[in-house]
Amino acid sequence: MSRRAAPKTDIDILPPVFRDWFVARGWAPRPHQLELLRRAREGRSTLLIAPTGAGKTLAGFLPSLTALHERPKVNRPGGRGIHTLYISPLKALAVDIARNLEKPIAEMGLPVTIETRTGDTPLHKRQRQKLKPPDILLTTPEQAALLLSATDADRFFADLDMVVLDELHALVTSKRGDMLSLGLARLRQLAPNLKAIGLSATVADPDALRAWIMSGAQPKALPEPPASPLPGGERDRVRGAAAGRVMPPHPVSLPSPDARPAKRTSPHRGEVGGEVAPAPSTTLRAVPLLHPSGRGEELADLVVVKGGARPDISILDSAEHVPWSGHTARYALPDIYRLIGEHHMTLVFVNVRSQAELLFQELWRINTEGHPIALHHGSLDAAQRRKVETAMSAGKLRAVVCTSTLDLGIDWGDVDLVLNVGAPKGASRLAQRIGRANHRLDEPSKAILVPANRFEVMECRAALDANYIGAQDTPPIRDGGLDVLAQHVLGMACSAPFSADALYAEAISAYPYRHLDRATFDRVIAFVATGGYALKTYERFAKIRQGTDHLWRIAHPSVAQQYRLNVGTIIETALLNVRVSRSAKQGFAGRGGRVLGKIEEYFIEQLAPGDTFLFGGMVLRFEGIHENEAIATRAADAEPKIPIYAGGKFPLSTYLAEGVRAMLADEKKWKNLPEQVSTWLEVQKRRSLLPKREQLLVETFPRGNRFFMVAYPFEGRLAHQTLGMLLTRRLERAKLKPTGFVASDYALGVWGLGDLASAFASGKPSLAQLFDEDMLGDDLEDWMADSYLLKRMFRNVAMIAGLVDKRHPGREKTGRQVTVSTDLVYDVLRRHEPDHILLKATWADAATGLLDIGRLGDMLKRIKGRIVHKALDRISPLAVPVMVDIGKEAIAGEAGEDVLREAAEDLEREAMGDG
Template structure:
């Protein structure tokens, strides 16, 4: 059933706004008006709409219309606080919104100030903003944490009316989302009637986000009394210096809006403060508006004239065709999944750039000035192509991008939808995209992602429970702002969705950790950061604790990095004063020798050496180039795409949509070995040289496969198979050994069912973790986030080595003397969901129980060639350090040649 919204543009929009719409030849869309009405009535809302549907304008209309009617500040009157906060996951997105929002504000003639506040904002400007805040502040989760952790935060935010959370799906699925959820809970303690507006284009489970937007349970009493008068004001009453919110009719229920301007009724949004609607029975949820319609994207997979590689991630084979596509379009945005891929692709395109087209590079390790220059050139339509990572894949609307090229598989259907939406960026025009698979398995993944996009399938990651290291950071930040009462803080934290189920004893342990460092560390005064007063309030032990907290805030723990400092050729380490080109990770720089040439910032650089926290470079040459590697750069393969790839393998009818050479490869696999059914897992065993190999095909992503490989080799050692090493890809896992594993499995010593039994996630996992460097690496990150180890000090910064040594020492102490320490608990939880992907591995082992298909072969199978080619590209231990790298041509000939 379709209905028209009861509230029209004339009801909701002041006359200057309707005049502006008319002058543009536009009309407000149904979802924009509905969101305006709901938000003005004080209801938090989630708007899900496709690219180009006007989400940003919809999110800001409540703020703009309310600010338009606000009287000017009189001379001598105090500066008003921030009226609207806009939170973005990306610095670049905040800058883009400032530019795009400023245009209608100027054209309508609104007396509204809009400013950004990110890590790139100069310190003097950030200080000025605290004294004279803008009406609308565009910022990031980290900057919000800094603001609420400052003295006087309650006064700074006492006039806050709206918080707009853009690309919400991207914000909430990580530790940044946990920090932001705690920040939102704090804002509600200052301003209980705060209205939250979530904007998103790709959401798999909208109800998760709807719960995230509103307090889960009753709001606690304010933590401080300083803003009690402001907090007690009801909606629609006097606010911030004589502002009266306009009275409007009761809005309609949430709508599903279709083009052009029609809407379908959805469930009534619950008022989280009154327990209306579903909130009386179910967890409180924000209202929901879902916009349907929009042009279907035009996506194709490159049908290259060249042979698709068996393995690798560079896609060099397709460079001529990619360059030709750039020539045929006005502006092309080329996405890759890692920074090293970006550097490599950029260099290859410049080699092919016979027409000297303006092509730029954009990724997070580049110096901020260079990034801003690229962004300005995009906005001015001065570029023909931009090679980028995830720094530009959210909501950016720069320039006249008419083609997106995705080099490599997207690893997720939602991520692909997000990225291809950057082309045309209009709802009524199709986005055009070309997918460039880097290897044969990626052809299957690209096909699955393309099909998913046309079906509208979403696979955004699920929300996780709040982590304890982030909670510890927030507890310390609360004390840095002002003394807090533990009961009130606990009640406040429980209103944040990720922490709604937080047990009181766990919270008390976190407070004790912040106060003492925990039982094993409480004798060290340096770990005593807060203490309890006679009145029972918790406060910081010394002003320098607050200073240190503000220097080290945030949840993004980058690997130790060095500034890349350019000097003139021939000056070597003696050169000084050159420009900084960006940052490379410390461990990569330490692998270089003076004279090595590597790619960075689109240049060929010669490594001269390391001086303090700088990597000194000069102009290099094109010989033997090395590409910087960045830890954790690869996205995990989504569960949805993995399932679709398995289904495609099992259904020969779907091969007709694949390139001929890939279909031929699968047909040959079916002839030489077997293709597993959708629910089965194939395990192949075969000899090669003086080694024996086992290759299995779980299709569950690199992280789960790496953990599986580590656990399988332990079990094979106990079975005396003498394993030498393993290598994992997103699709398969290869283990090699001195003994014939196929014969062992046939003799059931052990059987494959025993080898892949789910009990490996018990004692085997614990034993391996206790001997592994991975927990130390994870502990290091948790310790930095929780503030136990501080990376930055006033005027100086610890090197990566210093941070790692400190973390390793503390880790060893805690393991020996307090194994249940709150940070070790956080570390294990992190490892299980991050580096190890234990939950996904558990689902895999459960899925394949009783469905393992074993094929004994006398030589390598066609399906095994890609993972076998990876052997030798990664360092492995033991006998596998021998010469195990095989020539690709020999492997392919053996797998695909005559029987």
């Protein structure tokens, strides 16, 4: 049939029992729910983009529920295999969805079994699930990978008809997404008629997601000759042609459900809700199969739900003094408390756990009304979290202080206010959180942003503008990680013997791996087998071997065991249980007491017994470490002795950075800022200057016996950190004796003993030379050779790829004896085989991840010829925040001879004094 003028899908498409169910509740199915059903019946895969509250979950499952309702019964021992696989990034979300689905299933009396399978699922239940699979299985990417690596994967998934991918926008930009794309490609091998439904919040580039969903849909029938891989473009064309259908390149509107005249929407990408006010509207767009740009990738269908009332977002206008720096937003506490009192149910979002702890404690300190306020973050014990969740859906709470564990689409009760403390850091994240405030499309969501410092005020303002104009800034989908591919290859070998040709074809059919060349793929296989080293000494220890039938298979069952322990791409820092013992007197014997949650090992290791710290909303006294547990008792102290310092976890997004720069440059925009912030900018303008949008301002001034340089690139802490490392190298070479630097999301401060201002003035070096792009060449190479950050990244790559075993906190007794320092491995590998595939993978991560080299490169390009230098005789207002950070932010582990020399001199002084 033609989709040229996509007709309104009639409610008749629903089986009677479903129609009756809707009617009985006084509901009508939403157009996009019916639309998804129709497409699924046509055997098509679809991406649904919808704001929270649009009934995404039901839309995603309606096709499965109706199909299961209509499916004839079979009398096969064990019944049939899984019909629908649902994958979510969060365990909690899977559990939540199961709960939500059980209700309609029960009410309609559908013959549908639904179960979750997560890391917490007990062994006996997992075994039973294998023997008698449920119709719908809800799980995570890691569990899906495990199921696919099992020897019975082909039987288990033989009946699979539908895969539902929830929160897809959050998954695809991570290594978990890479893993899932390979898994999806494999699922389509096992069940060739598989349909996929992707559920997503609004994204910048829906077409990338549409192509991603088709991972595995068109694996090349013929393997390519190993030596000469086709160039990417050509391959894409071949695959595009295979799709075989050409659709008109313009989108089509569907009439809105209340039968008002259909609204023509522009094909502009990345539109979000809130287009029309005041009347609520839901507009559907059906978009044709092939990408209009002729990119030629096969794309899933697209259904977009727009509309929803315009959210009501403001920035907290506090009478209190907004601090220069810091992340606690303590100044706003009375305001936050007042707002909680004025609303029915408030979600207070913060960026990191330690902030959540702090805020929670401070709120209770002033909680004279005794409002039920709870705490929810990822380190808390699952049972604790579950308790909060239950209390929340039962409407027993007035506020929950939470981190991103609540970020993803869990449906909560009647939240009528979202407070976002600290900078939202990315417009998409903000949109996501605000979605929490309301799960009815036609009521405006209410949100208030609470900036923690003055730069954050500007960032919040930019985020707010972004939300109104609907700009979105989800990072683009990167090429898939080779470490993830290595893990997948081993998993596939555990499942069944494979042919390299076929597995290569399957791998490149996964969207993130579409550019993967055959030579690299073969190196990955060699890596999995023996490490893939030029020096071939591990043949006898090979994990997978190629038989005379040319198929690769695991060498020993223990390899599969090892794979299962190491599966996954989330590298946790080592965590210890926090157990609250009733009394310290019994010492370590006094185990008992409850486990509050998990805390980072590195944090606990810096505590001495007797130190107090904040956890689970309590001040705890640290008693000691016992095996994998940190034993603590409740302390009477009001203030913890050891503060946890943690800034924002996420760097400033490119989009908001742009917004903040624009705001600085344009005085007209200041009227939207709180007065104390606009005054701050005015003083800055008088005392120094404010850069134009494309300019980079560099200020220099003396202070104490040092010379400072502060630059304001607004490119996020990671890129600034990298820039700081590289600039200090250059200044060192110019004999300007740099002694340190500090990087924030907004600025970079460097200081040293040499007079920077006069050096720049005389061109020794000039600022243009100092900031030249060529720093990304040799300087970067040199620095990376010994970079702590790169080593950390290598460690993650090594664990994901299976070079070293993942740490399993709790399961290891004497970790130090069975592990090897990946830092040392990195040093040796870099010296002896610098082009090894794991170093290649590490470099790729560095360029986009922790070092943000990509962004730094773009910035250096942008500011070429646009650097303005202001030589000052004292610190400028804009420089205060970054200067305040000095001493709080430590740059770890880089060339430390100066530190060592000072420590040794200290000893000499002590020795002289003693003598």
